[in-house]
Amino acid sequence: MTVDVLENPPLEGGGPMGSAPAVRPVDTARLRRIVTEDYGFLWRSLRRLGVPEADTDDGVQRVLGVLARRLHEIAAGAERAFLFQTAVRVASEMRRSQRRSRLTLADGDLHDPHDEAPGPDAVLEQQQARRLLDQAIDELDIDLAAVFVLFELEEMTTAQIAVLLAIPPGTVSTRLRRAREEFKKTANRLRARHDATRRNA
Template identity: 45%
Template sequence: MTVLRVPAATDLLLDADIACEASDLAPVEASWASAAAAQARLRAMVDAHFDTIYCALRRLGVPPGDLDDCAQQVFLVAAGKLAAIVPGRERAFLLGTAANVASHARRSQRRRREVPEPEEDETLDRADKGLRPDEAMEQKRQRAMLDEVLAAMPEDLRTVLVLFELEELTMAEIASALDLPQGTVASRLRRARETFTRLSARVVGAHGGRS
């Protein structure tokens, strides 16, 4: 007569634990791998685009004292929407986010009624390194006049001009970033160029006619 071996209760529990561990680890490990990949992608975005975003925020009118916080906010937004950012379109997404963050920062400044103190922008000054002293001085002078012209422009025109002319986004990218029809973007860009030309002549004249 064949004797059937009935597994001990401890054997059954051990087998169940092993099966449970094998089935549970797969999604956990996949989640860890996904989180690591997301973290690596975000770090790559920060490394590649932080200086660009910092400078863009400055050009878009963020007060000097708020630049660090606003730059951090841009990347926090990106971290929350990482899965929705199309690979290869990270820069466009970040600049569009920067435009929105800058708009909120300017409104907050107006509510506080603060007059920002001028500060040296270390990120922008990196471009000065390697220049002769006279070249660095001229670059800073040109930059100061550009900032003066941009500060005098209406916000909607300034944003489109900065994104198109300085950051080199396409009309389609700007329209998507600002949630505007492309025709509206094109119209604002045309008016922005006209306004910039008029204000530039005034600012250059006020600085002694040197361009």
């Protein structure tokens, strides 16, 4: 794992306009602990929010750069919430800038770099399901995708998601219901197209 922000952490803070900046050294021990504990979660989140595998490391660096600059503002215990909220914004920016029509994932693109590599049989069995899953999530609005990813893939509760995203539990439930409806429609459409392609092959 290469995390540039740990090698050269930025100084935090800044003074009033026209005055010398009030720099604040970054708490590198705390920063390193957060990265160690949540790197895998952050990497998976960016991938599942539609950031291509080739750009995920760049997205991670962007999120961690924001984390390092604002670390002094984040209360103890709120680090993961801050990471995910920042990841949602970064993923949204990257999705818009790429303006890709649809992401086609290669085998194992959702593999967490901290996990052991799956065997070849498992990869073959999961290939089609993963491609379908990721294409369907990629077509969701970013706010719906965030709730869907946390509930269905990270297996968080509605209450936990509400805290993580700083939104009311009712909003989580509404977004989750909409996300499931849209995901189901998109997945059915993609599956039908896949089946038609196989029949015509």
